[in-house]
Amino acid sequence: MKALLCREYGPIDRLKVEEVPSPRPGPNEVVVEVKASSLNFPDALLVQGLYQVKPPLPFSPGMELAGVVTQVGTGVRNLEPGDRVIASPGRGGFAQECLVPAERVSRLPAGMDYETGSAFMLTYCTSLHALQDCGHLAPGETLVVLGAAGGVGSSAIEVAKAMGARVIAAASSEEKLAFCQALGADETIDYQTGDLRQRILDLTSGKGAEVVYDPVGGTHTEAALRATAWRGRLLVIGFASGVIPQVKLNLALLKERSLIGVYWGDWVQRDPDGQRRNVERLAEWFAQGKIRPAVSERVALADAPAAMTRLLQRKVKGKVVVVPGA
Ligand SMILES: NC(=O)c1ccc[n+]([C@@H]2O[C@H](COP(=O)([O-])OP(=O)(O)OC[C@H]3O[C@@H](n4cnc5c(N)ncnc54)[C@H](OP(=O)(O)O)[C@@H]3O)[C@@H](O)[C@H]2O)c1
Known part of the structure; x- marks a missing residue:
């Protein structure tokens, strides 16, 4: 072969x-x-x-x-x-x-x-595990997805919409943002040209987003963390930018924010039943036309x-x- x-x-x-x-x-x-x-x-x-x-x-x-x-x-x-x-x-x-x-x-x-x-498997299971099991994203909450036109990012848009959240997609070009909108994103931010923190605050009437999904890292992480609401959660998915950010922990204290690591590949070994349930939930959403890679x-x-x-x-x-x- x-x-x-x-x-x-x-x-x-x-x-x-x-x-x-x-x-x-x-x-x-x-x-x-x-x-x-x-x-x-x-x-x-x-x-x-x-x-x-x-x-x-x-x-x-x-x-x-x-x-x-x-x-x-x-x-x-x-x-x-x-x-x-x-x-x-x-x-x-x-x-x-x-x-x-x-x-x-x-x-x-x-x-x-x-x-x-x-x-x-990999992208949708990562996003469902991150948003549901780690981030406890609730219907009506606002999620910001960084690198939203990428593999895990695009799945996070669809999974969050299926969970009833409002989605702000952030990516580096108008073409990528149009792609995110076609997947269901409610609002978009070009973080290459715009001020990510200010734009998130503008789009949430100054309150900030409840959850951030971050597969990119670099400077975007702190900007997005600073634009989270009281008890906001930042999900650490990966560092596609190649830069692991170092953020000051006073940002967590000030609004009782949480930084939550997500490692789907390891979680699967620890909770195979949870993984099975998640695959079933994703298959149902697929059958209902809510998600499609x-x-x-x-x-x-x-x-x-x-x-x-x-x-x-x-x-x-x-x-x-x-x-x-x-
Ligand atoms: N934690 C977990 O369980 C888990 C599971 C799967 C994947 N991951 C991680 O998630 C990250 C993304 O994976 P993926 O498969 O979605 O990748 P991908 O399809 O390449 O998407 C990554 C996105 O990151 C952005 N980006 C910013 N700076 C970049 C750079 N210097 N080089 C490449 N991309 C850059 C790009 O969007 P813009 O151009 O719009 O900025 C790109 O669309 C990786 O770090 C991966 O290891 C983690």
């Missing part, structure tokens, strides 16, 4: 498509024929050796996928060859076949195609490195899907 291989941590253009042996399932594992997988920011960090996890070399990136189960290992109870599934293996999705622990596999929701399914590009395996580079250059909106069979 063909796989995009990372043989050494380093520049993205060293990734190459190679012929490798098909995987065989061990106990509690399944092999999935990958119909589609999707690109996430951590894939780009992983291959450069900049992520918190460093897989043994060589490996294939690709954290989430959709496809068909072809083999099941001993001990696997609820899956069999032929099942249509979505999965978050953490790596290995940019290949024609992928070995996945059975506990990381869910059924492809009814009515969902493989490309949509491949972009459904915003797939903006489809590429072949060999073109995944170029797409990864575009992602790092902030040139991607929504999600890029990789089709290994193309």
Whole structure:
């Protein structure tokens, strides 16, 4: 089978498509024929050796996928060859076949195609876990989403709207903001040209937002934190800007604000039942037409490195899907 291989941590253009042996399932594992997988920011960090996890070399990136189960290992109870599934293996999705622990596999929701399914797990599950379990976002509250046209950002817009919140989307260009509006954002802020803090205050009649979803970091974090309301919550999702901000804790004291870390990948291991419930809730919203992954590009395996580079250059909106069979 063909796989995009990372043989050494380093520049993205060293990734190459190679012929490798098909995987065989061990106990509690399944092999999935990958119909589609999707690109996430951590894939780009992983291959450069900049992520918190460093897989043994060589490996294939690709954290989430959709496809068909072809083999099941001993001990696997609820899956069999032929099942249509979505999965978050953490790596290995940019290949024609992928070995996945059975506990990381869910059924492809009814009515969902493989490309949509491949972009459904990581971003939407992160956003639902963040907004519901960590941020306790309530109907009628105002949420500010930073990096709102990106992968997790665009899912946060849809999840928050499904939860009944008002959404202010912040991003770096008019084109990206129009994309966010099409996804349901109520208001938008261009944080490249405007004053983020002042614009949030203007849009909330001086009160501030109840919750901020922050996958970007850098200077935007403090500006958004300063524009949160009494008992506002800032959800720390990631640092796509490359800068981990350092904020002064008097900002927390002054309005009883909270800074809340979100680590979906770890939470899933700690609360598999909670994760199962969240996937069911997301599948219901999908069936009701409330959420739908915003797939903006489809590429072949060999073109995944170029797409990864575009992602790092902030040139991607929504999600890029990789089709290994193309
Ligand atoms: N905590 C968790 O459980 C969890 C789960 C998944 C992902 N994450 C993290 O969330 C972050 C975003 O992931 P993603 O897949 O949504 O990425 P993405 O699709 O690339 O979106 C990131 C957004 O960040 C903004 N950005 C600002 N400065 C940037 C820079 N220097 N380089 C790249 N983007 C920049 C861009 O929007 P503008 O151009 O509009 O500024 C971009 O749309 C990553 O740090 C990832 O590791 C965390």
